[in-house]
Amino acid sequence: MITMNLTLAGTVDYQVPFWLRIVIIIYISLVTSSGIVMNGIVITAFWKNKKLRTPVNYLILNLCVSNLLSATASASLIIPINTIGEQFFGNKGCMMYVLVCGIFGVTNLCTIVVLSIAHFIVICKSKRFTLSRRHVIAGIVFVWIWSSLWNGVLVGSGGYGTDTIQSVCGIVWNSVDKNIVQYTLYMTCCFVLPLSILTYCYGSIIYEIRQRTKVSSFSSTSRAALPEAAKMVFVIMVAFLICWCPYGCVALLRMIRPSHKIPIFVESALSFFAKSSYVTSPIIYVAMNSQMKQSVLKVFRLPSSRRNRSSISTKATHLTVEKCGDGMRT
Template identity: 30%
Template sequence: KPTEMCAHPHVAVQDHVHYTVAFFILVIGTVGVTGNALVMYAFFSNKKLRTPPNFFIMNLAVSDFLMAITQSPIFFVNSLYKGWIFGETGCKMYAFCGALFGITSMINLLTISVDRYIVITKPLQAIRWTSKRRTCIYIALVWTYSLAWSLAPLLGWSSYIPEGLMTSCTWDYVTSTPANKSYTLMLCCFVFFIPLGIISYCYLCMFLAIRHASRDVEKLGSQVRKSTLIQQQSIKTEWKLAKIAFVVIIVFVLSWSPYACVTLIAWAGYGSILDPYSKTVPAVIAKASAIYNPFIYAIIHSKYRDTLAEKVPCLHFLAQAPRRDCMLVSQSESSFRDSVLSRQSSASKAKFHRVSSVSTTDTHVWSDVELDPIGHCLRSSYSLGALRDKEYNSLAKQLEEKGSQSQEQVR
């Protein structure tokens, strides 16, 4: 029972084990709070980062920050005292916060995957459905969904109790009662396995869409139009962001998988084989999930790095050097410009203007992501496109003047 477990918090474990756990929790808490705080600071200090896709990243940083700041200090103090010292109410609040912020992070990663799926495979629908207002609604739904699962043990469906070395708390997945077993099974399904299945489906579809688009461009060969080039480069940009999100998801799943395995072992009726160590180590690994995202998802992006290098004096080393991608884009644009300037007929001119208008539409469709590590290269590409138009118009005008002069001479 929760009361009995809180009244007898000490477990026959050597002191150095508690101190070792305390050390790792201290590191996890310090890195998690600092890293996610930097992400939030960069988001609020740079208006260019406040785009709808980045709101999901910001929400992920908030949930991870709250996870680290509410869990690590209490876990650390309890490890030093070698038992739970905050009473039954403190145990419930601690476990509630851990469940709320952990579930929010998982569902938020699901939302990011669906967002990437829509942008890459259904760009026209992304234009209609992507806005700051809709994004805020989706984020509110993520928190509401997480809150419902977190409140359930406080309302009688399962309960929150100390676990492992009795220095942290979670829902009661050990006691074999209908309420506990049903909650554990439903939680694992609707918070872990089903979201993981949806994420896998989204990434499979994205991979197939990218491969299909790449093959189409290869078939076009030298006949690739400006609009196709820009669309292909934009798809690659979106895919880079999706791949980084995929790394975050893999790390998150690996962090929580040991914990999920432990709970399912207990749910299956084999809880007696689980000792305090086998319950505490997965809990520590799960808490560490809050420290990876700032490094993988945000800080490695050029715009976040540049913002932090500019705003935080001790982080000047994050400023990036010019990227090779820009050179590649410039070279492709230069070769394309030469091919365009070789067109001299009025029919070609009209066709070029039609392609140019299509390109403007494509640019609008594909430029909704601010976390693009080579976004500045694409913007340079668009400016080169405008320069191309001017050069072509100037050449066409000269040809028309020469043609009119020759006609007058003939007359």
């Protein structure tokens, strides 16, 4: 069997099957290229359509930007490492990659949290509070500072290296004994706390929507709009949990119990699977936001379903009129 030997200072040589490298290259190429294209499409739609520049949509734009940058960084390192067969960036290159991707990843997560807070305020507290552009910009700035701070602390303490199959650089969770304080604070502030806020906000939104649907004083229009909001919130929450929680739980387990034996490919596989969030976020917003969908179709000059239906009905009307006219002439 053909194997490849990847090394990095401070790590042990590990023989990796050649076919596994091919699988990693294909998977990462598909995920990152799709993420770059999909997020680029959403960003282009924002750039060309001023009607989309609402306070909440600025958070979506920030999410797409962090996704785009993270996908670009992942493709620039993972694919060359697995193609060449060695970690040619060195320790400093590995450190910079972990720092940059960590900042983008936590920014992505925290942006979803801020987005959930924004939905929570608008849906549950709309009578008392109005979300403004100033609030959103302050939230975005805070997210980037928060992410940069905690990733800088963790990476600066030396908590990085190659993963278990040495296919990419990442955080070494089983070296927690050296920096127990940094690891604990990082996991609490960048995983446990955001997940708790996300669960509370979306749980409150779903509860509020259910309460509103029971009130008979709501108009038929409001009743029709509420289920759509509930579906989007549910899909956002489920997509996030599916992508990130498996890797986060394994990382937390390795941090709490470093001696616990986890299959060598599990952590790496879950890390790669978490990168599928590059694609899910823009798809959700385009598919479940009619204004965004129409804007994307308009930017790329694609026919929308509404236009198709209207053109079909117009053609049918013309045919009917022509037939009636022919009948009158005969």
